[in-house]
Amino acid sequence: MGGLTSLTSVIGVLQTVAMLTQEQTTELRTRLQAEVTRLADHAHTALDFTMDRDRDRIGRDSMDEATEEETYSTQLRLHDRETFLLEKIREAMRRLEAGTLDECEECSEPIGFKRLLARPVTTLCFDCKTAREQVESEHAPTET
Numbered sequence: 001m002g003g004l005t006s007l008t009s010v011i012g013v014l015q016t017v018a019m020l021t022q023e024q025t026t027e028l029r030t031r032l033q034a035e036v037t038r039l040a041d042h043a044h045t046a047l048d049f050t051m052d053r054d055r056d057r058i059g060r061d062s063m064d065e066a067t068e069e070e071t072y073s074t075q076l077r078l079h080d081r082e083t084f085l086l087e088k089i090r091e092a093m094r095r096l097e098a099g100t101l102d103e104c105e106e107c108s109e110p111i112g113f114k115r116l117l118a119r120p121v122t123t124l125c126f127d128c129k130t131a132r133e134q135v136e137s138e139h140a141p142t143e144t
C-alpha cells in the first residue's frame with residue numbers, strides 16, 4: 001500500500017505545480033500573439049525612418065550631422081530593444097506550449113496568471129523580480 005500512497009502524493013505535488021487552465025493558456029497565447037503583431041508594426045516604423053533618413057541625407061550639409069546621428073542611434077537602440085523583446089515573446093510562447101510559462105525561473109513557484117497577463121514575457125514571480133530589480137538598479141549604469 002506504501003506504493004499507492006507515494007504515488008498519490010506525487011500527483012498532489014504535480015497538481016500544485018501544474019498551473020494554468022486551458023482558458024488561461026488560450027488567453028495568454030492571444031496576448032502574446034498581439035504583442036508580436038504590435039512589435040512587428042513598430043519594426044516597420046523603424047525601418048521607414050531609416051530609409052527616410054538615407055533619402056534626406058542627399059544634399060544636406062554636415063550641420064545636422066550630430067543631431068542626426070544621435071536620433072539615428074536612439075532609433076537603432078529602440079530597434080534592438082524590439083528585437084530583444086520579440087525574442088522574449090517567442091521564448092514565452094515556447095514556454096506556454098511546454099506548460100512552463102507559469103514557473104518562476106528562480107524559485108520555481110507559480111508566477112500567477114494575473115501577473116502573466118499583465119506581463120506575459122516575465123520569467124520571474126513578483127518576489128524574485130523585485131529582488132532582481134533592486135540588484136539591477138544598484139548596478140545598472142544610469143541612462144539619460
Ligand SMILES: [Zn+2]
Pocket residue numbers: 104105106107108109124125126127128129
Ligand atoms: Zn520566484
